[in-house]
Amino acid sequence: MFEQLTQLAQQFGNDAVVNNASIPNEHNQAVVDETSSSIFSSLQKMASEGGIEQLAGLLQGNNAHDSSHPAVQQITQELTGSLGEKFGLSSEAASGVAASMIPKILGGLMNKANDPNDSFQISDIIGAIAGNSTQASGMMDTISKYGTQFGLDQNADGKLDLQDALAVTKSSGGIGGFLGSLFGK
Structure with missing residues:
Protein backbone atom coordinates (compact mmCIF):
# COMPACT_ATOMS: atom_id res chain seq x y z
CA MET A 1 0.00 0.00 0.00
CA PHE A 2 2.85 2.37 0.78
CA GLU A 3 4.02 2.06 -2.82
CA GLN A 4 0.57 3.14 -4.08
CA LEU A 5 0.56 6.10 -1.67
CA THR A 6 4.00 7.15 -2.84
CA GLN A 7 2.97 6.97 -6.51
CA LEU A 8 -0.17 9.00 -5.84
CA ALA A 9 1.76 11.59 -3.82
CA GLN A 10 4.18 11.97 -6.74
CA GLN A 11 1.28 12.28 -9.16
CA PHE A 12 -0.53 14.98 -7.20
CA GLY A 13 2.56 16.68 -5.76
CA ASN A 14 3.41 18.69 -8.85
CA ASP A 15 0.76 21.37 -8.41
CA ALA A 16 0.59 21.33 -4.62
CA VAL A 17 4.33 21.19 -3.95
CA VAL A 18 6.63 21.68 -6.96
CA ASN A 19 4.68 24.63 -8.41
CA ASN A 20 4.18 26.15 -4.95
CA ALA A 21 6.38 29.19 -4.27
CA SER A 22 5.86 28.75 -0.51
CA ILE A 23 7.90 25.55 -0.54
CA PRO A 24 11.64 25.87 -1.16
CA ASN A 25 12.67 23.75 -4.15
CA GLU A 26 15.22 21.82 -2.09
CA HIS A 27 12.33 20.47 0.03
CA ASN A 28 9.99 19.44 -2.81
CA GLN A 29 10.76 15.72 -2.82
CA ALA A 30 10.97 15.52 0.97
CA VAL A 31 7.54 17.18 1.31
CA VAL A 32 6.02 14.74 -1.18
CA ASP A 33 7.63 11.82 0.67
CA GLU A 34 6.42 13.15 4.03
CA THR A 35 2.90 13.38 2.62
CA SER A 36 2.74 9.67 1.77
CA SER A 37 4.42 8.68 5.05
CA SER A 38 2.05 10.84 7.07
CA ILE A 39 -1.06 9.40 5.39
CA PHE A 40 0.16 5.86 6.02
CA SER A 41 1.00 6.51 9.68
CA SER A 42 -2.30 8.36 10.23
CA LEU A 43 -4.29 5.40 8.86
CA GLN A 44 -2.28 3.01 11.03
CA LYS A 45 -2.91 5.20 14.06
CA MET A 46 -6.66 5.19 13.39
CA ALA A 47 -6.66 1.40 13.13
CA SER A 48 -4.56 0.91 16.26
CA GLU A 49 -6.76 3.26 18.27
CA GLY A 50 -9.90 1.36 17.31
CA GLY A 51 -11.15 3.82 14.71
CA ILE A 52 -12.84 1.13 12.62
CA GLU A 53 -16.01 3.20 12.18
CA GLN A 54 -13.95 6.18 11.08
CA LEU A 55 -12.02 4.03 8.59
CA ALA A 56 -15.24 2.42 7.38
CA GLY A 57 -16.69 5.86 6.76
CA LEU A 58 -13.58 6.87 4.86
CA LEU A 59 -13.86 3.83 2.60
CA GLN A 60 -17.53 4.45 1.80
CA GLY A 61 -18.59 6.12 -1.43
CA ASN A 62 -16.63 9.25 -2.26
CA ASN A 63 -15.76 10.12 1.35
CA ALA A 64 -12.03 9.83 0.70
CA HIS A 65 -12.37 12.77 -1.73
CA ASP A 66 -14.37 14.82 0.82
CA SER A 67 -12.15 17.28 2.69
CA SER A 68 -14.89 17.74 5.31
CA HIS A 69 -14.94 14.03 6.26
CA PRO A 70 -13.58 13.63 9.84
CA ALA A 71 -10.93 11.06 8.84
CA VAL A 72 -9.71 13.26 5.98
CA GLN A 73 -9.62 16.26 8.34
CA GLN A 74 -7.64 14.30 10.92
CA ILE A 75 -5.06 13.17 8.36
CA THR A 76 -4.86 16.71 6.95
CA GLN A 77 -4.23 18.18 10.41
CA GLU A 78 -1.52 15.63 11.16
CA LEU A 79 0.24 16.33 7.86
CA THR A 80 -0.05 20.09 8.35
CA GLY A 81 1.67 19.82 11.73
CA SER A 82 4.35 17.53 10.38
CA LEU A 83 5.17 19.78 7.41
CA GLY A 84 5.43 22.83 9.64
CA GLU A 85 7.62 21.03 12.17
CA LYS A 86 9.96 19.22 9.76
CA PHE A 87 10.33 21.83 7.04
CA GLY A 88 9.55 25.10 8.78
CA LEU A 89 6.62 25.83 6.48
CA SER A 90 4.13 28.44 7.58
CA SER A 91 0.83 27.03 8.83
CA GLU A 92 -0.85 28.52 5.76
CA ALA A 93 1.56 26.86 3.33
CA ALA A 94 1.49 23.51 5.17
CA SER A 95 -2.30 23.44 5.43
CA GLY A 96 -2.60 24.40 1.75
CA VAL A 97 -0.41 21.47 0.68
CA ALA A 98 -2.22 19.05 2.99
CA ALA A 99 -5.71 20.22 2.01
CA SER A 100 -4.84 19.97 -1.66
CA MET A 101 -3.15 16.57 -1.60
CA ILE A 102 -4.88 14.44 1.06
CA PRO A 103 -8.34 14.12 -0.58
CA LYS A 104 -6.78 13.50 -4.00
CA ILE A 105 -4.40 10.82 -2.72
CA LEU A 106 -7.00 9.05 -0.56
CA GLY A 107 -9.53 9.22 -3.37
CA GLY A 108 -6.98 7.81 -5.80
CA LEU A 109 -6.18 5.00 -3.37
CA MET A 110 -9.85 4.07 -3.03
CA ASN A 111 -10.30 4.24 -6.81
CA LYS A 112 -7.39 1.82 -7.26
CA ALA A 113 -8.74 -0.54 -4.60
CA ASN A 114 -12.19 -0.60 -6.18
CA ASP A 115 -10.92 -0.98 -9.76
CA PRO A 116 -11.43 -4.62 -10.82
CA ASN A 117 -8.65 -4.18 -13.40
CA ASP A 118 -6.07 -3.17 -10.76
CA SER A 119 -4.23 -5.82 -8.76
CA PHE A 120 -4.31 -3.59 -5.67
CA GLN A 121 -7.14 -4.73 -3.39
Missing part, protein backbone atom coordinates in the same frame (compact mmCIF):
# COMPACT_ATOMS: atom_id res chain seq x y z
CA ILE A 122 -8.92 -3.36 -0.34
CA SER A 123 -7.47 -6.30 1.61
CA ASP A 124 -4.05 -4.76 0.89
CA ILE A 125 -5.16 -1.58 2.64
CA ILE A 126 -6.54 -3.43 5.67
CA GLY A 127 -3.42 -5.60 5.92
CA ALA A 128 -1.08 -2.62 5.62
CA ILE A 129 -2.81 -0.35 8.11
CA ALA A 130 -3.54 -3.11 10.62
CA GLY A 131 0.16 -3.91 10.76
CA ASN A 132 0.29 -7.20 12.58
CA SER A 133 -1.99 -10.16 12.13
CA THR A 134 -3.53 -9.65 15.58
CA GLN A 135 -4.77 -6.19 14.63
CA ALA A 136 -6.02 -7.32 11.22
CA SER A 137 -7.75 -10.23 12.90
CA GLY A 138 -9.27 -7.85 15.43
CA MET A 139 -10.62 -5.63 12.67
CA MET A 140 -12.11 -8.62 10.89
CA ASP A 141 -13.51 -9.97 14.21
CA THR A 142 -15.28 -6.66 14.82
CA ILE A 143 -16.66 -6.68 11.29
CA SER A 144 -17.72 -10.31 11.70
CA LYS A 145 -19.36 -9.67 15.07
CA TYR A 146 -21.67 -7.03 13.70
CA GLY A 147 -21.81 -7.98 10.04
CA THR A 148 -23.81 -11.18 10.33
CA GLN A 149 -26.54 -9.19 12.09
CA PHE A 150 -26.86 -7.01 9.02
CA GLY A 151 -27.10 -9.83 6.49
CA LEU A 152 -23.58 -9.46 5.21
CA ASP A 153 -22.75 -13.20 5.33
CA GLN A 154 -22.60 -13.50 1.55
CA ASN A 155 -21.67 -17.18 1.37
CA ALA A 156 -24.00 -18.33 4.22
CA ASP A 157 -21.21 -20.05 6.13
CA GLY A 158 -22.26 -18.55 9.48
CA LYS A 159 -19.35 -16.17 9.75
CA LEU A 160 -18.27 -12.95 8.16
CA ASP A 161 -14.81 -13.08 6.68
CA LEU A 162 -12.68 -11.81 3.84
CA GLN A 163 -14.52 -14.04 1.34
CA ASP A 164 -17.77 -12.24 2.22
CA ALA A 165 -16.04 -8.87 1.88
CA LEU A 166 -14.67 -9.84 -1.52
CA ALA A 167 -18.10 -11.05 -2.65
CA VAL A 168 -19.64 -7.72 -1.64
CA THR A 169 -16.88 -5.70 -3.29
CA LYS A 170 -17.70 -7.36 -6.58
CA SER A 171 -21.43 -6.77 -6.30
CA SER A 172 -22.35 -3.69 -4.28
CA GLY A 173 -20.09 -0.70 -4.35
CA GLY A 174 -16.81 -2.05 -3.08
CA ILE A 175 -15.57 -2.47 0.46
CA GLY A 176 -16.91 0.98 1.25
CA GLY A 177 -20.41 -0.27 0.55
CA PHE A 178 -19.70 -3.38 2.60
CA LEU A 179 -18.38 -1.46 5.61
CA GLY A 180 -20.99 1.24 5.15
CA SER A 181 -23.71 -1.40 5.36
CA LEU A 182 -22.04 -2.80 8.43
CA PHE A 183 -22.08 0.51 10.25
CA GLY A 184 -25.42 1.67 8.87
CA LYS A 185 -24.01 4.54 6.86
